[in-house]
Amino acid sequence: MQKGVTVWFTGLSGAGKTTISRLVETKLIESGIRVEAFDGDVVRRNLTADLGFSKEDRQKNIERVAFVAKLLTRNDVIVLASFISPYRQMRDYCRQEIGSFIEVFVKCSLAECIRRDVKGLYKKALNGEIPGFTGISDPFEEPDNPDIALDTEIEEPVESAAKIIEYLKQHRYITLERP
Ligand SMILES: Nc1ncnc2c1ncn2[C@@H]1O[C@H](COP(=O)(O)OP(=O)(O)O)[C@@H](O)[C@H]1O
Numbered sequence: 472m473q474k475g476v477t478v479w480f481t482g483l484s485g486a487g488k489t490t491i492s493r494l495v496e497t498k499l500i501e502s503g504i505r506v507e508a509f510d511g512d513v514v515r516r517n518l519t520a521d522l523g524f525s526k527e528d529r530q531k532n533i534e535r536v537a538f539v540a541k542l543l544t545r546n547d548v549i550v551l552a553s554f555i556s557p558y559r560q561m562r563d564y565c566r567q568e569i570g571s572f573i574e575v576f577v578k579c580s581l582a583e584c585i586r587r588d589v590k591g592l593y594k595k596a597l598n599g600e601i602p603g604f605t606g607i608s609d610p611f612e613e614p615d616n617p618d619i620a621l622d623t624e625i626e627e628p629v630e631s632a633a634k635i636i637e638y639l640k641q642h643r644y645i646t647l648e649r650p
């Protein structure tokens with residue numbers, strides 16, 4: 472049993488959005504739940520390959536993603552969307568558009584994201600090689616009132632993923648046959 476919802480992971484690059492959403496995805500698939508995972512990096516290579524990182528392009532990127540997420544959500548798919556989505560306005564837009572929406576703040580300090588530097592992008596951004604890089608030369612507006620807040624400097628990825636699953640169960644978005 473499942474009821475459509477978009478679980479929207481927002482946070483700095485390297486905060487843990489992709490890592491945690493993959494764990495959630497695996498757990499849901501194992502439980503026979505229909506799920507679609509959407510990742511900024513992947514979407515930007517196809518659906519929005521024509522867009523850059525200006526505020527306008529970031530907004531367009533999110534609008535297209537919201538459109539697809541909405542279609543899936545209304546067909547009762549659990550959508551896991553991992554996008555930096557640095558502006559509050561964009562995230563509010565998604566909530567409005569999609570309706571059934573859970574905002575997850577994947578919290579991690581900039582210092583820790585720079586230390587992790589999973590893709591080597593912070594090094595480049597700090598060298599001035601990537602203009603408009605979130606956290607370095609572009610803002611990240613923290614969610615004021617997220618539905619779920621994860622702190623990836625304190626929790627293990629599996630703990631964060633378990634919190635999401637628990638939330639989905641408690642709010643009756645999913646019922647697991649095998650808990
Ligand atoms: N508690 C945690 N939750 C998520 N990721 C963590 C955590 N602790 C360390 N990490 C590491 O941080 C990195 C996060 O990268 P990623 O998931 O790609 O971030 P994002 O998708 O937000 O850019 C990974 O290398 C992951 O192993």
Ligand SMILES: [Mg+2]
Binds near residue numbers: 488489510511512553
């Ligand atoms: Mg990612």
